[in-house]
Amino acid sequence: MSDARANILARLRAAARPVVGDTEPDAPPVPELSQADKIAQLKQRMETMHAEVIVTDRRQWLATLKEVLRKRQLNGLLYGPQTAVGAALAADWDSDLPPLVGYEQSVEDCKERLFSIDAGITSTQGGLADVGALILWPTADEPRLMSLAPPLHIAVLEADKIHESLASAMRRERWAEGMPTNALLISGPSKTADIELVLTFGVHGPKELVVLVLDG
Amino acid sequence: MTEIAVDFPKNFKKALGDGQLRRNLRAAMDTLGLRRRTLFSDPELFEQLRARGDAIRQRALRQLPELLERLEQKCTENGIQVHWAETPADANAVFLEIIQRHHATRVIKGKSMVSEEVHLNHFLHERGIEALETDLGEYIIQLEHETPSHIIVPAIHKNRDQIAKLFHEKIPNTPYTEVVEELNAIARQVLREKFFAGEIGVSGVNFAVAETGTLCLVENEGNGRMCTTAPPVHIAIMGIEKVVERLEDVPPLLRLLTGSATGQLITTYFNMISSPRKPGEKDGPKEVHLILLDNGRSKIWADPELRHTLKCIRCGTCLNHCPVYTRLGGHAYGYVYPGPIGSILTPQIEGLKNAGAMATASTFCGACEEVCPVKIPITDILRRLRTESYDKDETPNSVKEHGYKSNATENMTWKGWAFSNATPWINAVSAKLLGLVGPQLPKLPAVGIVKQWSQSRALPSFATKSLHVLAKEKGIADE
Incomplete structure (x- = not known):
């Protein structure tokens, strides 16, 4: 295929190119928001997309999570034992709650479990207020399938990590200097409108997304 | 693409006479148009945003050879294996080689128009490899042995009754139901097993970032994430024009894409892939491949006017707003890319002889240009293709099979007309x-x-x- 490479590049190089100025129009500005406004906007936008967004005091979040879990019949909760969220769960778990299941092996060794467990909980890298979305940078301790395979995804979001927009998140966190294996924006449970444009939630990804926003 | 000349008049007549098709399309196109207008309700802001999108795409195309090399270099550094393909046959050969090397038989696919362009499914099927479409719309049309009729909503020509019947007949032990949620649940059930067992995942690419070597994928269903996360090997294919220079170029384009396509602020998932599984990571493919397909694009690129064709971000909104497309649907055009964008892109790739008639499927109303998120001068390019259809004079940038309509009677008539007006x-x-x-x-x-x-x-x-x-x-x- 090296011929293909050389031929394509040669064709592109052979063509004349217009000389143009360096000035480009800017994108419309995104107004700066207070933290309260960012939380409110993210909540409103994500709820429109059928996510359940619960704003909770950071000292109370575990109790809030347990309420969420007790309302449902779940066969287990997939979690990352090595993360801060995981440590908090393991330290204070009740016997009437769905059992905690750690994602500790490679997918090849636990695929069956990943595809049969009812719920997964992950932390998040941040949120986007303008469109209403979570930022996830999955890690070795919190792998990619945790937010995808289980029908219920619970995400923990620190309120002070909500950005105005994707552009401001990229700029402020200097994404261009080093991208992770996989970065994700998630705005709700999976959905489709492929049949007559009828919006239906719960396709191949989670059917439900619950976001716990840790404030205060 | 297909080698057979398409019989446009026959196709058009058939589509126009299909009442069911026209009702299905009308409802859907009106809804998509309305959703887009609701999202971009402020015309000034929209103009500003698309001026930005246009500038980003033009800058990317201006530096195309450099950006492709940079993308290749960054991807390679990140561990993504880059392959170049001049033709659909080249691209398919790369797919086949990788699939055979892994002794794989179960290929799962996310939605990709470029994979349709190279007819990957057909190619693999002939070699005994089944490639399963996992996007709901693509899954539906694959069951029916059809091709997509729309870039974004591939099964939009079908209504729920037709899909209910299809599922009942083609999927074993499936009761007949017209409830959309139940149809969706049936597909979810079938495909979940496939995701579990898939050995090779195939996807397209919405934007590829040269600066970081990142492949961006836009989707709602989660099947794209499944195909790029669960199997041990991921193969992505993109047209060479899909590259952008910087990561910060992505947000405006993403907004323009989702807003124009379906009137969404953002899709459920925006999936950015920059490397295969790293040591210690527990999931994600161990191998990621990127195929860069030319298939006529470098020739289009050489012409300053035609180059604008390559700015396209495949949102499909020109289809939704076209008075011709909204009455015919995609199949009547006979090629993978229908509607206004298809009518300017396809004749340039396939040649005017077979596909040039697509350029005549336009009323020149200009609606496509008014809504295009990257300001492609679609009517100018249509006019250029029509002119080239009659123009026998060879220039370095002449479109393939130009002058195919040139005939003595018409040439004489016009010569006479010119003479009489000058005398x-x-x-x-x-x-x-x-x-x-x-x-x-x-x-x-x-x-x-x-x-x-x-x-x-x-x-x-x-x-x-x-x-x-x-x-x-x-x-x-x-x-």
Whole structure:
């Protein structure tokens, strides 16, 4: 295929190119928001997309999570034992709650479990207020399938990590200097409108997304 | 693509006569248009945003060879294996080699128009490898052995009754149901097992970032994430024009894409892939491949006017707003890319002889240009293709099979017309003659070309006196 490479590049190089100025129009500005406004906007936008967004005091979040879990019949909760969220769960778990299941092996060794467990909980890298979305940078301790395979995804979001927009998140966190294996924006449970444009939630990804926003 | 010349008049007649198809399409296209208008409700902000999108795409195309090399270099550093393909056959050979090397038989696919362009499914099927479409719309049409009729919503030509019947007949042990949620649940059930067992995941690419070597994928269903996360190998394919320079170029384009396509602020998932599984990571493919497909794009790129075709971000909104597409649907066009964008892209890739008629499937109303998020001058390019269809003169950037419509009668007619208009006395005589003969024309029996032309048009009425004569009578100097 090296011929293909050389031929394509040669064709592109052979063509004349217009000389143009360096000035480009800017994108419309995104107004700066207070933290309260960012939380409110993210909540409103994500709820429109059928996510359940619960704003909770950071000292109370575990109790809030347990309420969420007790309302449902779940066969287990997939979690990352090595993360801060995981440590908090393991330290204070009740016997009437769905059992905690750690994602500790490679997918090849636990695929069956990943595809049969009812719920997964992950932390998040941040949120986007303008469109209403979570930022996830999955890690070795919190792998990619945790937010995808289980029908219920619970995400923990620190309120002070909500950005105005994707552009401001990229700029402020200097994404261009080093991208992770996989970065994700998630705005709700999976959905489709492929049949007559009828919006239906719960396709191949989670059917439900619950976001716990840790404030205060 | 297909080698057979497409019979457009026959296709068009068939589509126009299909009441079910037209009802299905009308409802869907109106809804998509309305959703887009609701999202971009402020025309000033929209203009500003698309001026930005246009600038980003133009800058990327201006530096195309450099950006492709940079993308290759960054991807390679990140561990993504980059392959170059001049033709669909090249691309398919890369797919086959990777699939065979892994002794794989179960290929799962996320939605990708470029994979349709190279007819990957057909190619693999002939070699005994089943490639399963996992996007709900693509899954539906694959069951029916059809091709997508729309870039974004591939099964939009079908309604729920037709899909209910299809599922009932084609998926074992499936009861008949017209409830959309239940149809969705059936597909979820079938495909979940496939995600679990998939050995190779295939996807397209919405934007590839040269700066970081990142492949961006936009989707709602989660099947794209499944295909790029669960199997041990991921193969992505993109047209060479899909590269952008910087990561910060992505947010405006993403907004324009989701807003134009479906009126969404953002899709459920925006999936950015920059490397295969790293040591210690527990999931994600161990191998990621990127295929860069040319298939005529470098030739399009060489022409400053035609190059604008390559700015396209495949949102499909020009289809939704086209008075021709919204009445015909995608299949009548006979090629993978339908509607206004298909009508300018396909003839350039396939040549004018087979696909040039697509450029005539336009009313020149300009709606496509008004909504295009990257300001592609679609009508100018359509006009260029129509002109080139008759133009035999070879230039370095002539479109493939230009001049295929050139014929002696028409050339003579136009030469005569030009001559008569440049020669005052002939012009005066012919104007007078037309003034006498013209009004009698509607009374003559319509045959041949006149019949064809007047089938859906009223014949123009000729003035008995030409403008020259009228001016002279009024004493106005007209020379």
